[in-house]
Amino acid sequence: MNPVPLPDPTAVLAETDWCALEHAYGSAEDTHAQLIALLDADQGVRSRALEHLDHAVLHQTTLYSATAPAALYVAGVLSDPRTAATVNVLPRTSPAPLRAELLDWLGSAANEVTDEAESISRHHGFPPEDYPPFGRIREIRPALFAAVSDCLGDPDPQVREAAIAACIPLLDDPHLLSRRTDLIPLLRETLVISARWQYRDRAIEALAAWGEDTTGLEVRRDPFGWCDTPPDLSTSGWDLLPEDRDGLPF
Incomplete structure (x- = not known):
């Protein structure tokens, strides 16, 4: 059973007091309009709205009070036909499907509340229970999964x-632990052969963490290697996830 049902995205917009929430640059009052702009007919407007998610609502993988309600809205619009439109995402040289970018963004938010993230936080003296945005994202993971998993057959x-x-x-x-069994074949058959090294590495690391045999599979690239390497925009290796794009000089 899903403990937190996914609310209607229009209700999220209307019932959230965005002025009382914060993102990386202060008040999240502007996030309401930017979420609406994700579904705009103009590609430039959509692209700027996506940048707002990447650089304000989840700036450098930091969670804010605005992150969870924004995530609920994003999950709620994944099935909207308008998310099949494209957006410009630097440093890519060609537009990408908005729906794929929104899924990447949700995955980045969820990655900040994993068991490993909790362990690291505690190790450095920051108990997650003292940071409400962490707990809020954890609470809504089942609701987010319901929307994300509906895209597996896109x-x-x-x-x-x-x-x-x-x-x-x-x-x-x-x-959701029992659902890992369903995902394992998709990791092996799709993600470990992806052209995106981030996806390959994530799949291999997940299989290993879940106790699966990863013989013959190995992480093929240092996820921080791009920091010291001039960008080659012609290669898929620069097809970065949201958490990797922040801070690039573009």
Whole structure:
């Protein structure tokens, strides 16, 4: 059973006091309009709205009070046909499906509340229970998973890969552990052969963490290697996830 049902996205917009919430740059009052703009008919407007999610609502993988309600809205619009439209995402040289980018963003938010993230936080003296945004994202993981998993059969291969990758951190939720069995074949058959090294590495690491045999599979790239390497925009290796894009000089 899903402990937190996914609310209607219009209700999230209307019933959330965005002025009382914060993102990386202060009041999240502007987030209401930016969430609406995700579904705008103009590609430039959609692209700027996505940048707001990446750089304000989840700035450098930091969770804020606005992150959870924004995540509920994003999950709620994944099935909207308008998310099949494209957005410009630097440093890519070609537009990407908005739905895939939103899935990546949800996966990035979920990655900040995994068991490993909790362990690291405690090790550095920051108990997650003292940070409400952490707990709020944890509470809504089952609701987010319900929306994300609905995209596993999307006709667009980029969306399918993004959905598989986004499911991985969500499945740390105690209510969802049993769903890992369903995802394992998708990790092996799709993600470990992805053209995106981030997806390949994430899949291999998940399989190993879940006790699966990873013989013959190995992480093929240092996830921080791009920091010291000039960008080659012609290669898929620079097809970065939201948490990797922040701070790039573009």
